[in-house]
Amino acid sequence: MAIHFEQVSFAYDDRSLWRHSALENVTLHVARGAFAAIAGASGSGKSTLMQLFNGLLKPTAGKVRVLDVTLQAGEKASGMRELRRRVGLVFQFPEQQLFEDTVEKDLCFGPLNFGCPAAEARERASRALALVGLDDSFLARNPFHLSGGQMRKVAIASVLAMEPDVIALDEPTATLDPQSRAELAGMLSRLHREQGKTLIVVTHRMEEMLPYAERWIVMNEGRIAFQGTPGELVREAVRLEAEGLKLPDSIHCWRAVSARFGLEAEEPCLTAEALAERLARLMPRTQPAVAGNAVMNKAGGVPENAAVPSVMPGNTAELPAVLPAVPGTESQRPVPAAAVLGLGPEAVKAKSVLEEKTVQAAAAGRPGTEQAVFAVRGAAREGGG
Numbered sequence: 001m002a003i004h005f006e007q008v009s010f011a012y013d014d015r016s017l018w019r020h021s022a023l024e025n026v027t028l029h030v031a032r033g034a035f036a037a038i039a040g041a042s043g044s045g046k047s048t049l050m051q052l053f054n055g056l057l058k059p060t061a062g063k064v065r066v067l068d069v070t071l072q073a074g075e076k077a078s079g080m081r082e083l084r085r086r087v088g089l090v091f092q093f094p095e096q097q098l099f100e101d102t103v104e105k106d107l108c109f110g111p112l113n114f115g116c117p118a119a120e121a122r123e124r125a126s127r128a129l130a131l132v133g134l135d136d137s138f139l140a141r142n143p144f145h146l147s148g149g150q151m152r153k154v155a156i157a158s159v160l161a162m163e164p165d166v167i168a169l170d171e172p173t174a175t176l177d178p179q180s181r182a183e184l185a186g187m188l189s190r191l192h193r194e195q196g197k198t199l200i201v202v203t204h205r206m207e208e209m210l211p212y213a214e215r216w217i218v219m220n221e222g223r224i225a226f227q228g229t230p231g232e233l234v235r236e237a238v239r240l241e242a243e244g245l246k247l248p249d250s251i252h253c254w255r256a257v258s259a260r261f262g263l264e265a266e267e268p269c270l271t272a273e274a275l276a277e278r279l280a281r282l283m284p285r286t287q288p289a290v291a292g293n294a295v296m297n298k299a300g301g302v303p304e305n306a307a308v309p310s311v312m313p314g315n316t317a318e319l320p321a322v323l324p325a326v327p328g329t330e331s332q333r334p335v336p337a338a339a340v341l342g343l344g345p346e347a348v349k350a351k352s353v354l355e356e357k358t359v360q361a362a363a364a365g366r367p368g369t370e371q372a373v374f375a376v377r378g379a380a381r382e383g384g385g
């Protein structure tokens, strides 16, 4: 186990008049090599939790075990320096911690500080930069002359240069533009897959990490509201929303689709690609190549005069080959998949992660067609998502 918390509580300014309890009775575990995500409302204790991972904060009650170091409330711990090297924390806006006049100096700072010889520190700097997808030409550049996304990557590389076993990042994609956010999320996933690092990402954009995180921890007012797999998260969705957690639309969309087609026991499809492939497999085997070319009205809803087929499990032949276009509307956006599938009122909850995405789903083994092309778009909900 990389991280194990046993009934951990933490209070800022403990034993003072200003005592503020941030964590209460938290028991959690993250396996070695896992990709975990921590979600929860602002102030729910996510950043505090993260700072307990490398002993930056110590529990005021309970026991924290990280790798082979135990931090017990009220006891002095040994091995803290090594723990800080092995568990790298990337704080919000890490680029604010860059301070040298070249990227190379910034990347070498940590390793040199931990006694690494200069030549090895430079090798590590180059390797860390490659891991975040930047080449050696960046080494000589001034970090303050880079784009926001590049600075963020360099700041993450400066933690990677320490070659930690566990990396915890607090809102790594905050304030980045959509393309840099997607790039960074993909880069973290690669780091986890190819380097076998234990990765823990604090996020309030759950949808960004849903394709990657295999374990979720949800905080609510300093307590654990949920921990488990994405499938378990979907099953607990109603309770979590009742407790005030806003869940991403991809979860609503899968709940609606899985309830409609009796797929609740399956692993959830929480990305547009996975959902499109699953929908492709619902298609009848003899279906010709399909293009969902119906259009939406301006509000993004289902056109009133669009035929909404009734599709039941085992009765998928009723899916129309080509969805009807609606005259007199300007939009040429694809019709909402959820509504086309006859999901009715549930689909209203499913504004899309799938939005604006046309997905090619392989439909292997289907006579007569090599690919079913789905123009997939979830039903729009004003202000949702």
Ligand SMILES: Nc1ncnc2c1ncn2[C@@H]1O[C@H](COP(=O)(O)OP(=O)(O)OP(=O)(O)O)[C@@H](O)[C@H]1O
Pocket (backbone or CB within 6 Å): 012, 013, 020, 021, 022, 040, 041, 042, 043, 044, 045, 046, 047, 048, 049, 204
């Ligand atoms: N240095 C501090 N001193 C006193 N209280 C603090 C301190 N840092 C955080 N807190 C309080 O502890 C609680 C948990 O804060 P924390 O920053 O861990 O939440 P969070 O879930 O990470 O929030 P956010 O998503 O806004 O970053 C909050 O009530 C916060 O006000």
